[in-house]
Amino acid sequence: MDIIRRAVLLGLGVISLTKEKAEEVVDDLVKRGEVASGERFKAVDTLLKEVDKQEKELEQKIAGTVQKIVADMGLPTKKDLEEIANTLKKIENKISFPEKKDAT
Secondary structure, X not given: OOHHHHHHHOOOOOOOOOHHHHXXXXXXXXXXXXXXXXXXXXXXXXXXXXXXHHHHHHHHHHHHHHHHHHXXXXXXXXXXXXXXXXXXXXXXXXXXXXXXXXXX
């Protein structure tokens, strides 16, 4: 369906489209004669599913971009820091320090 393109052109964007807003968009398209009134519920469902899909794709792209930026900057990742912490714990467990005794 061409509803998605029309919704975006109406300035709604693709993030966090509520059911109520989707219904408003489709109702507007029905009034304009661009969507048949009998197709209203299907159009709302299609719009919401497509927006959800696009939102997930955008989140994945953003996450990938952030990971690339972190890698390019040479910053340690959460996984890197966890590995360092685990290695440090292992070293601490292997080293035995003599206990200090009180001089009394």
